[in-house]
Amino acid sequence: xxxxxxxxxxxxxxxxxxxxxxxxxxxxxxxxxxxxxxxxxxxxxxxxxxxxxxxxxxxxxxxxxxxxxxxxxxxxxxxxxxxxxxxxxxxxxxxxxxxxxxxxxxxxxxxxxxxxxxxxxxxxxxxxxxxxxxxxxxxxxxxxxxxxxxxxxxxxxxxxxxxxxxxxxxxxxxxxxxxxxxxxxxxxxxxxxxxxxxxxxxxxxxxxxxxxxxxxxxxxxxxxxxxxxxxxxxxxxxxxxxxxxxxxxxxxxxxxxxxxxxxxxxxxxxxxxxxxxxxxxxxxxxxxxxxxxxxxxxxxxxxxxxxxxxxxxxxxxxxxxxxxxxxxxxxxxxxxxxxxxxxxxxxxxxxxxxxxxxxxxxxxxxxxxxxxxxxxxxx
Numbered sequence: 001x002x003x004x005x006x007x008x009x010x011x012x013x014x015x016x017x018x019x020x021x022x023x024x025x026x027x028x029x030x031x032x033x034x035x036x037x038x039x040x041x042x043x044x045x046x047x048x049x050x051x052x053x054x055x056x057x058x059x060x061x062x063x064x065x066x067x068x069x070x071x072x073x074x075x076x077x078x079x080x081x082x083x084x085x086x087x088x089x090x091x092x093x094x095x096x097x098x099x100x101x102x103x104x105x106x107x108x109x110x111x112x113x114x115x116x117x118x119x120x121x122x123x124x125x126x127x128x129x130x131x132x133x134x135x136x137x138x139x140x141x142x143x144x145x146x147x148x149x150x151x152x153x154x155x156x157x158x159x160x161x162x163x164x165x166x167x168x169x170x171x172x173x174x175x176x177x178x179x180x181x182x183x184x185x186x187x188x189x190x191x192x193x194x195x196x197x198x199x200x201x202x203x204x205x206x207x208x209x210x211x212x213x214x215x216x217x218x219x220x221x222x223x224x225x226x227x228x229x230x231x232x233x234x235x236x237x238x239x240x241x242x243x244x245x246x247x248x249x250x251x252x253x254x255x256x257x258x259x260x261x262x263x264x265x266x267x268x269x270x271x272x273x274x275x276x277x278x279x280x281x282x283x284x285x286x287x288x289x290x291x292x293x294x295x296x297x298x299x300x301x302x303x304x305x306x307x308x309x310x311x312x313x314x315x316x317x318x319x320x321x322x323x324x325x326x327x328x329x330x331x332x333x334x335x336x337x338x339x340x341x342x343x344x345x346x347x348x349x350x351x352x353x354x355x356x357x358x359x360x361x362x363x364x365x366x367x368x369x370x371x372x373x374x375x376x377x378x379x
Contacts, residue, residue: 330357
């Protein structure tokens, strides 16, 4: 009996082993199907070509190391509750309650523009900050100092004490065209560095009401709070603008963002680094745009130039003989489109230099020489 039981046990063990091997290696040979159906999927073969025409990986890879996160804090005094100043209240508690201070944090982005530590950002990102900290993409964090800022273009230059930083390459914003693909790199909502894509919707946007001097690149690449001061690049990863503002009713991106073109940025940045501020030309006039109604009232056939609304006494324009009611149509042979265009062209003039302006007075064109003054600092 024992011998029969041993033979049975050995036979069962052999059959179970064969079943295990077959079910593992060749389950299709079994007379029944395993639980659940096998799913066949198609998988693309790994691409041997590193570049893809539908990808902006190369551009993003070039730009991202040059874009930093900026964290600022400032002390804000809180006034005590009026009840705390009540004499009866103080009598019981025996002390004077004073204003307390708390720290308010802000975040933004910046762009490394030189390997020795200069960083561009927006003025409003670092405005009135007590402490500024820069976080690089490699994880390093370091305190930054403000070299200078220009509220009228909303640009600022910071400096960190580091060397061999990955500086971005400046592109050609003057050659940008409507419809060009662009990338926006920054730190939206503090979630971490992100890249969004869009196209240029318009160039030379003025009279937006954001800055005093405006010549924006408009884009539908998503720009959100925290992206301010970040990079707008072309599809080669070259910097063509500094992201500065969005048009929004909700605080989020609605597809209209604005960037300061890099040819403007470069001029402002160089002045700030050299002198700590920006010096601009000034004529001492107040201007307004010409309209069809104004042109008709002056008996003009077309709408052009900017109307002089007022002249500052003893200012450059006053000394040259400019009068209210004159229409400025050109400076140094360059046509003036509107009052914003005039403001930008005058600001670019070197103070102390004599320039020729063309005006219309009583339907007659006239050339006048003006010695450019220095634009007063705006408070």
